Each structure stands twice: as structure tokens, then as C-alpha cells.
Amino acid sequence: MDSSFTDRKVLVTGGASGIGLACARAFRAAGAQVVALDRASGPSDLDTVHADVAYEASLSGAVTTAVERLGGLDVVVGCAGISGPVGTPLVDTSAADLAAVLAVNVTGQLLLAKHTYPHLSTGGAIVFLASDSAFVATPGMAPYCASKGAVVALTRALAVELNRVRVNCVCPSVVDTPMARSDLGDAAIDQADFPVQTADDVARQVLFLAGPHSRPVNGHALLSDFGYSARSGFPA
Template structure:
């Protein structure tokens, strides 16, 4: 199916690895023009190489280095991306951190709590705050936020992460309502465990090699993102696509 993303312009945060990199690659293969944002310049360069190799294009990929928790950096990065792309049709917020894993709340430092909320919630707020003027000028603009099934279910010792992803989902829902008259759709994707460097860092480098639980790839999540950006999903707004192999649909009834 043609997702009708050819020549559309997309800003992707957290593009240096994982879901962000997979999304950049897939959207570029669909013909979109992408701007990659990450705080790690070397990671951005690696993603640009992946995008170039997968599309066979010699066209230079737009790269902007910024920490999504720093408003001045975000302002400058978004402005540079819009200028380089000649406008902005879509934003995908993939930048995220897991924070403390396996830590009870009484052992969680305030600095760690604040760091998770800063990246996972304040980051998308700042990016969209400064991207909205350009999105308002676009036709059929859309935004996708990368949340997690942890917005709905919880794992022990991950209270900061779970709280941040629940906040991100509700932020997206509220923003969809605020922008309903502007023709800008906002949706979230909430995957369960995805095989990414961050997941392997949390669970152990070999934990996802032969897991006893279902694991999805970053490319599979990127496909959900691409659909939600596409005009094929024009009736989908203010909602969350949960991709968790049906886990949250299960009843606790012992039968």
C-alpha cells in the first residue's frame, strides 16, 4: 500500500538509534524527507548512513543536534530543520529514557525522577511547542508520540518511566483536542518490549536473544508510526495504538 508520504517532510527526535532510527529509515524509503534530531552527533551520522544505504540516495539527510530538555537548543534545532526542509508536515517524538529500573520509589533520587520526566514528557512538549507554527501551515499535518504499554500496565521498579509514559499519552490526547480545528492529528504508539539498545541495556545484552516473552522489532513499531502519519489514517486522532501482542486485552478471570 502506498502510504502517500512521498515528499512529505518529517522531524524525528531520538533518531540516533532504536525506534527513531528505524522510523527514519522506513519513512525515507516511503519517499519522505526526514530531519534527524538527537543529542548524539555520531549516532545521527550513523543513522544518516543507514538511511542513505537503504534508499540508495546520495541526498544529504538533515541532521540537527539538540538535547530535547533544553528549550533554546530545541528552538534552534526545530528552526534549522524547518529551514532545511522548506516546511514541516509531521513530527515523530521518539526521544526517551527508561531511567531507574528495579528501584523502589523510596530509593529513587529526585534527580532521576526529574530526568525521566524531562526527556519523556517535557521534551515532546518543547519540540511541539516550537514545531507547531510550521505544522499549522501544512496540509494534513500529523504528530506521533512514542509512548509505551507502560502507560497502561506497570512493571516493578519502574514508577518514573510508567508515570512519564502515561503523562505522554494524555498529553497527546489533550493536544489532539486543542488542535482539532487546525487540521493537525496527534496520536501515540504504545509498544511492549522492543528490541532496541535501550531495552538491552535495561534487561541485559543477551536477554532478548531467546526471550520467554514476545518481543517486537523497531521496524515493526516504525510501521505503526508510518501508518499514523499517513493520510490513510485521517480519521484516527487523539488515540493510542497499543502493540503488545494482546496482553492488555486479557482478563484476570481464572478460567
């Protein structure tokens, strides 16, 4: 068993399901104490505090509760996110839908850093969940792509500003999660003609960026897409 996180204090947003839940369980398996924040109730084996990351009062109160339960913070993982409209052209996307995506995916990460940084131990780590959609795009997902591009930029900005901790992000390609299945359908995941990651795959990437083996890595966006973005359009 990986014991790199023995007795480390970890907070994970979006921890009730999907990648967030996989991260929470992976940290706990590595010896950490974990509290998850989520709008939904988590499984019975997970210590979950209700929070909506898009609203500062809700998030700040939940962070305070989590810090009290843990007795401090060493690692913060921002997994809370929404996809927003999928397959909807921008010209048919409402300002309200765009604002909702940015509120969770961007403002939520900013607020998370704002309210956890004062509690983080020196040498601690923040890891955000971004997406390969920060670098490549598919039609009908402009709000989501814009939000994940912002998370990459935010990662770099905070790596420079928050000098007591490291800040990195993970940018996975399609991951088999309840959100992805809701957006794309079960067949698109189960019969995909492209590689699909598991939530556990991504959790291992998060643990690497949060742990001692990545000590020199700061301000980095880890793009994990099976090499697809490296491919040339040249027909050869």
C-alpha cells in the same frame, strides 16, 4: 514501495538509533524528506541535527534548523526518550532521577509540539512514542510508567487543542533496541519467553498514524502489546 509520503517533510526526534532511526529510514523509504534530532550523532546516511529535547533553547534552535533544511513540516515524530532507573524501588529513587525522566519523556514532547506546530502544514500529523507502560506496570519503573502515562494524556490534550493537525501516539510493548538491551541485558531480549517487537515493527505503526490511511484517527493511543493487556487474571 509505499509512496504515501513522497516529498513530505518529516522531523524525528531520537532519530540517531533505535525506534527513531527505524522511523527515519521508513519515512525516507516511503519518499519523505527527513531530518533527525538527537543528542548523539546519527549514521552517515541520515541528516541529523544536534538537540537536547529537555532544554527549550536547544530544541527550538534545532527545530528552526530542521525547518530551514526541509522547507516546512508535514509530520513530526517524538521518539526521544529515556528509561531512567530500571528495577529501582520508588523509595530509593532520587528526585533528580525522577525529574530527568520527566524532562525528556514529557517536557521534551510538550516542547516539541510547541515549537513544531507553527511550522506544520494543515492536515499534518504529530506522533509521539509512548509505551504499554502507560497502561501496565512492572516493579521498579514508576518514573518511566508515570512519564508514558503523561504522554498518552498529552496526546489527547493536543488532539483537542491543535486543530490543524492530528496528534496520536504509539504504545508498544518491549522493543529490541539498544536502550532495551542496556536496561534488560541481551539474554532477556534474545531468550525472552514473551513476544519482542522490532524497531521496524513500531516504525510501521508510526507511519500508519502519520499517513493518509489513518485520516479519521486523532487523539488515539495505539497499544501494540500482542494482546497481553487484554488478558483476564481469571484462571481459565
